[in-house]
Amino acid sequence: MRKIWTLIKREYVTRIHTKGFLWGTLLMPVFILLVTFFPLLLGEFTGDDVKNIAIIDRSGALAAPLHEAMQNDGEGKEATRYHLHIHTPDAAAWTETVQLLDNQVKDKKLDAYLIIPEDIFESNQFELHCSTVSNLLFNRRIENAVTQVATTTRLQRSGLDAELVKKFSARINAKTYKVGEQGSREESGFASYAVNYIFMFLLYIALILYGTFVMQGVTEDKSSRVMEILLSSANARQIMAGKILGIGAVGLTQFFIWMLFAALASMYGLAMVQAIDPGISKIAMPTISIWVYVLFLVYFILGFFLYATLYAAVGSMVNSDREAQSLQWPVVMLILFAMLCAFPVLQNPSGTFAIVISLLPFFTPILMFLRFTANAATTVELLASILIMILTTWGLIWVTAKIFRVGILMYGKKPTLQELLKWMKYS
Amino acid sequence: MSVLNIANISKQFGHITAVDQLSLDVEEGTILGFLGPNGAGKTTTIRMIMQIIMPDSGAISLFGQPHHPGLLDQVGYMPEERGLYKNMRVIDLLVFFAEMKGLGAAPARREAVQWLGRLELPEWQDKKVEDLSKGMQQKIQFAATVLHQPRLIILDEPFSGLDPVNTMLLKDIMLELKKKGHAILFSTHQMDSAEKICETICLIDQGKRVLYGPLTEIKRQFGSNRVRLRYDGKASFLADKAIVAKFDDYGQYVEITPAAGISAQQILERAVQQLSVQHFEIADPSLNEIFIKVVANP
Numbered sequence: 230m231r232k233i234w235t236l237i238k239r240e241y242v243t244r245i246h247t248k249g250f251l252w253g254t255l256l257m258p259v260f261i262l263l264v265t266f267f268p269l270l271l272g273e274f275t276g277d278d279v280k281n282i283a284i285i286d287r288s289g290a291l292a293a294p295l296h297e298a299m300q301n302d303g304e305g306k307e308a309t310r311y312h313l314h315i316h317t318p319d320a321a322a323w324t325e326t327v328q329l330l331d332n333q334v335k336d337k338k339l340d341a342y343l344i345i346p347e348d349i350f351e352s353n354q355f356e357l358h359c360s361t362v363s364n365l366l367f368n369r370r371i372e373n374a375v376t377q378v379a380t381t382t383r384l385q386r387s388g389l390d391a392e393l394v395k396k397f398s399a400r401i402n403a404k405t406y407k408v409g410e411q412g413s414r415e416e417s418g419f420a421s422y423a424v425n426y427i428f429m430f431l432l433y434i435a436l437i438l439y440g441t442f443v444m445q446g447v448t449e450d451k452s453s454r455v456m457e458i459l460l461s462s463a464n465a466r467q468i469m470a471g472k473i474l475g476i477g478a479v480g481l482t483q484f485f486i487w488m489l490f491a492a493l494a495s496m497y498g499l500a501m502v503q504a505i506d507p508g509i510s511k512i513a514m515p516t517i518s519i520w521v522y523v524l525f526l527v528y529f530i531l532g533f534f535l536y537a538t539l540y541a542a543v544g545s546m547v548n549s550d551r552e553a554q555s556l557q558w559p560v561v562m563l564i565l566f567a568m569l570c571a572f573p574v575l576q577n578p579s580g581t582f583a584i585v586i587s588l589l590p591f592f593t594p595i596l597m598f599l600r601f602t603a604n605a606a607t608t609v610e611l612l613a614s615i616l617i618m619i620l621t622t623w624g625l626i627w628v629t630a631k632i633f634r635v636g637i638l639m640y641g642k643k644p645t646l647q648e649l650l651k652w653m654k655y656s
Numbered sequence: 657m658s659v660l661n662i663a664n665i666s667k668q669f670g671h672i673t674a675v676d677q678l679s680l681d682v683e684e685g686t687i688l689g690f691l692g693p694n695g696a697g698k699t700t701t702i703r704m705i706m707q708i709i710m711p712d713s714g715a716i717s718l719f720g721q722p723h724h725p726g727l728l729d730q731v732g733y734m735p736e737e738r739g740l741y742k743n744m745r746v747i748d749l750l751v752f753f754a755e756m757k758g759l760g761a762a763p764a765r766r767e768a769v770q771w772l773g774r775l776e777l778p779e780w781q782d783k784k785v786e787d788l789s790k791g792m793q794q795k796i797q798f799a800a801t802v803l804h805q806p807r808l809i810i811l812d813e814p815f816s817g818l819d820p821v822n823t824m825l826l827k828d829i830m831l832e833l834k835k836k837g838h839a840i841l842f843s844t845h846q847m848d849s850a851e852k853i854c855e856t857i858c859l860i861d862q863g864k865r866v867l868y869g870p871l872t873e874i875k876r877q878f879g880s881n882r883v884r885l886r887y888d889g890k891a892s893f894l895a896d897k898a899i900v901a902k903f904d905d906y907g908q909y910v911e912i913t914p915a916a917g918i919s920a921q922q923i924l925e926r927a928v929q930q931l932s933v934q935h936f937e938i939a940d941p942s943l944n945e946i947f948i949k950v951v952a953n954p
Contacts, residue, residue, distance in 0.1 A: 235755045243744060454739035458800070461706045461733040462756035464725065638708065 232463040236471025237478060240446070244479045254483050258490040280367075283314045283330050283342035288349050292317075294378045314339075334360055343371065350383060425602040428525055429571060431487075432595055436532050436564055439480040440540040441557070446472050447544030447637070448553055456637045465634035469626075473537045480533060488522060524601055524611070531618040532594030536560065538622065542629035545636030546649075567595040578605030588614055590621040657684045658720060659808045659839035660705065665714030666863075667700055674700040675711070676863035682808065682839045687830065689854030689871075690843040691943075693951050697863040698843050699736065702810055705841075706733050719807060729758040732806035736813045736843075738797045742786040746772070749785060750800055757804040764803070771799040774829070791818055798826060802833065809833065812843045827853060847944040857943070861951050871943070878941045878949070881920045883912045885927060886935035893926045911939060 244250055286292035292315045299311045318326040333339035341359035349355055355375055357368065377398065384394045450456045450472075459468050539560045547553045570592065574583040578600045587596035587606070593614045600606040632649060660682040667675040675697040682688045692698050703709045705716060707725060718727045741749055747768055754764035772778050775795045780788060788796065794817055802809060811830075815823045830853060834840060844850050850857060857874065859867035867874055885891075886909040894903050894910070899922070902913040914923050920938050927933050941949075 231758070232756060235752065239741075239744075239752050242748075243741070247743075450739075453742065454735065454737040455741060456739065457708070457735045457737065458733070458739045458753065459756070460708045461731070461735075462728060462753075464707075638703075 233467050233471045233474070236459075236463065236468065237475040240472060240475025241478050244442075244476070245482065250479065250483070254486050257483075257487055258494075280340040281312045281314065281338065282371075283316055283333070283339055284345065285316050285318065285326065285330075285342065286345045287347045288345050289317075289347075290382055291345050291349065291375070291378050294381065295374060298378050299374050330358070334358065341367075341371070343375070345375070349379065425575075425599060428521065428602060429568075429595055429599050432525065432529060432532065432598060433564060433568055435480065435484070435529055436536050436594065437561065439476055439533055440536040440560065440564075442476045442479075443473055443537045444540040444544035444553055444557060445550060446476060447541050447633075448547055448550060451545065451637055451640075452548050460637070465637065466630050468637075469538075469541050469630060469633050473534065473541060477530070477533055477537065480529075484526070484529065492522075521602060524598060527615065528594040528598045531615065531622070535590060535594075535618060535622045535625065536564065538625050538629045542632045542636065545633040546639075548640060563591045564595070567592040570596055571599055574599060575603060578603040584610065588617060590614075590618045593618050658682070659684050659718070660841065661717045661720075662701070662705070663715045663717075665701070665704060665711040665716060667697075667704060667709065667711050673863050675704070675860075677714070678860065678863070678865050679714075680858045680865070680868060682841055684807075684839050685834055685837045686856060687834050687840040687842050687854050689850035689857035690841055690860075691845070691847070691850060691857055691947065692860040693845075696860045698860065699812065700863075701860075702733070702735075702812060702841070702843065705810065706731065729804070730807045732757075732801040732804065732809045734797055734801040734809075734811045734814055736816070738793060740785050740793055740797060740800075742784070744785055745782055746777075746785055746788070746796060747781045750796070750803060753800040754803045757806070759804050767803050767805075768799070771803055775799055775825070791822055794818055795822065795826070798829075802829075806838070808839050808841065810841045810843070813845070814842070815844070815846060815849060823849075847942070847947050851943040859947065859950060866950050867946070874946065875940050875943075878946050879938065881914060882939040882941075883914065883920045883923050884935070884937045884939045885910050885912060885923075885933065887927065887931040887933050889931040891927070891931055893930055899923065899926060909935065 284292050284295065286295075296313045296315065299313060316326055316330070327344075330339060330342045334342065337360070341357060344356040344358070346352060346355060357371060359367075362368070381394050381398055384398070385391055389397075447469075450459065450468075456468070463471075540557065543553060543556050543560060547556055570586055574586065574596050577583060583596070583600060583605065586592055587600050588610065597606055597611065597614045601611065658681050660680075662678060662680050664677050664679055665675060666673065666677055678697070678701060680688070680690075690698055690701075700709070704711050705718075707723060707728060716723045719730065721727060741752075744752070747765070750768035750771070751761060751764045754767060755761060759767070769778075769781065772781055775798070777792060777795060780792065785793060785796065794814075798811075798814060801811070814826055814830075818826065827849070830840060830842070842850065842854060851871070854871060856870050857867065858865060891910070894900050894912070897915065899915055899918050900912055901915040904911045912923060914920065924933070924936055927936070
């Protein structure tokens with residue numbers, strides 16, 4: 230026990246003192262803040278970005294209502310976003326007008342122009358000309374506006390009163406509420422989603438990052454031949470435990486610092502943002518329950534141990550980081566697979582697929598945590614997943630320790646699967 | 657008192673027998689030269705002593721007790737491939753290795769400082785290991801091996817890469833440790849250094865022990881009564897096949913292998929009749945010669 234402690238101490242102290250630790254610890258919160266506030270900032274900037282759009286309306290019926298619709302979209306935002314220019318060329322000036330508009334788009338004086346054909350009500354098509362056609366959000370907006378206007382016109386033509394049509398076709402918005410322990414509270418759907426996503430992403434990064442540290446640590450000790458000296462004072466199990474616990478402790482330290490940032494941000498973040506831009510007060514900041522932090526920590530620790538034992542085994546099999554790259558793929562794939570399942574799981578977080586896959590120990594840290602933040606995991610499922618993870622890790626340590634014991638003394642080429650099985654028999 | 661006793665240990669890796677029925681014994685206050693060509697099984701044997709791998713059969717006892725992990729704290733091991741944490745400070749690294757052997761942090765630091773002084777590296781205490789030259793790192797490795805005052809010290813090629821001055825320094829320390837009662841297992845290819853400091857040697861080849869015992873006895877055993885002779889005059893008797901089986905003229909002296917049944921004494925008598933003898937000796941084979949003889953043509 231004392232030897233494991235000495236190993237942990239060395240691992241911890243030397244790693245805490247590196248520049249990498251300092252920068253990693255400082256840059257991560259900055260990165261998270263950027264990820265969180267980037268969309269907000271982006272929204273602010275694009276607000277100034279006025280789009281100039283020209284319309285050639287050959288149907289003669291849509292230009293005016295379209296102009297009206299895009300200026301008054303209810304929230305009053307669009308008025309500042311779109312400048313519409315209506316062109317009504319006669320047949321003689323047609324080519325000339327299109328030429329002119331093309332040139333204006335090329336010269337960036339115009340962002341786009343629309344050609345609404347005479348038979349739009351039959352063909353259900355119009356032309357959109359712009360310098361980039363891949364801005365799907367913009368395309369969709371224009372499409373929506375034209376569809377809305379066309380629908381209104383169609384309805385009016387069928388004899389309905391204009392006021393009535395407007396009333397009937399009014400857009401209906403959803404106000405989102407999140408049901409938590411304290412009942413329902415109003416919350417922005419996007420913000421809550423973002424928080425879940427950030428936490429899941431953090432878990433993902435942490436598992437890979439610290440797992441890789443363990444692997445590199447083992448490979449380093451092996452290639453620098455320190456391993457043989459360590460083995461003359463301690464056994465392979467102690468060395469493996471010291472490595473994993475030491476790096477785990479570094480991870481936890483870093484995490485507590487990050488959590489402190491996160492807690493401060495959730496407490497004072499809104500006030501800070503409001504100080505910069507008072508208009509932003511409309512956003513309902515998601516409140517993060519203490520249980521999110523607790524489970525985050527639990528799943529980080531359990532996930533770290535599970536993956537660290539695998540990474541330690543991989544590290545013991547190879548002689549250099551480069552060799553490790555190819556052998557660590559199966560492990561990385563496991564974590565990656567959990568990430569890939571995040572979206573299907575979020576779509577139906579209480580479904581059978583979500584329950585089953587989040588109980589598989591290798592996917593539990595990310596997926597069960599995700600289901601918890603989506604309020605879909607029951608207490609029984611949480612406890613079961615924790616128990617399964619502990620049992621799996623315990624069993625895995627038994628197997629990987631054998632690989633580790635033989636691996637750390639093997640130099641030369643990478644082992645094949647057959648050799649691995651033989652190693653397990655050796656020890 | 658026997659510090660290390662190895663009785664009939666064997667180790668197989670697949671079809672290869674790395675160590676075959678090896679036995680040896682290291683006494684308190686002695687240095688055993690553990691010799692053998694590359695791949696003879698030296699490292700495997702040492703790893704078995706260090707309990708890094710287990711023998712398939714046979715027994716190893718340390719300090720009169722059957723092998724158990726607790727005993728390793730009283731053993732110091734310097735492997736042939738040096739291993740140091742390059743990004744650590746010298747002093748921290750030494751304290752770490754000593755702590756791994758069960759020493760407390762404070763005494764470990766005290767010993768480390770003292771050993772750095774003894775090895776003429778006191779000013780490097782707070783430098784990082786990577787800033788040290790290879791020879792200096794070698795000395796740090798040596799300090800790490802002996803810092804906790806182990807009763808048994810295992811050194812695998814301790815002099816490789818050291819200049820003659822530092823080789824002398826380490827050799828002196830080894831003899832000093834021996835005098836203090838430490839037992840040393842000294843594994844090497846360098847026969848001349850083994851010859852200088854070991855009273856006992858164990859030579860293994862292909863996992864088997866081929867020579868074992870006090871160096872003087874082994875030399876006597878191989879002393880094939882060859883004679884070295886320096887003289888003035890014309891030594892016509894050298895051509896007499898009845899007396900001389902073979903001779904090599906080295907310019908300064910002639911090395912003579914007497915014919916069967918002829919003693920060195922008889923050679924001397926013949927020489928004195930013909931020549932003015934300046935120098936006569938019964939040639940003791942060097943350890944190097946014995947090594948080559950045993951390993952190359954068994």
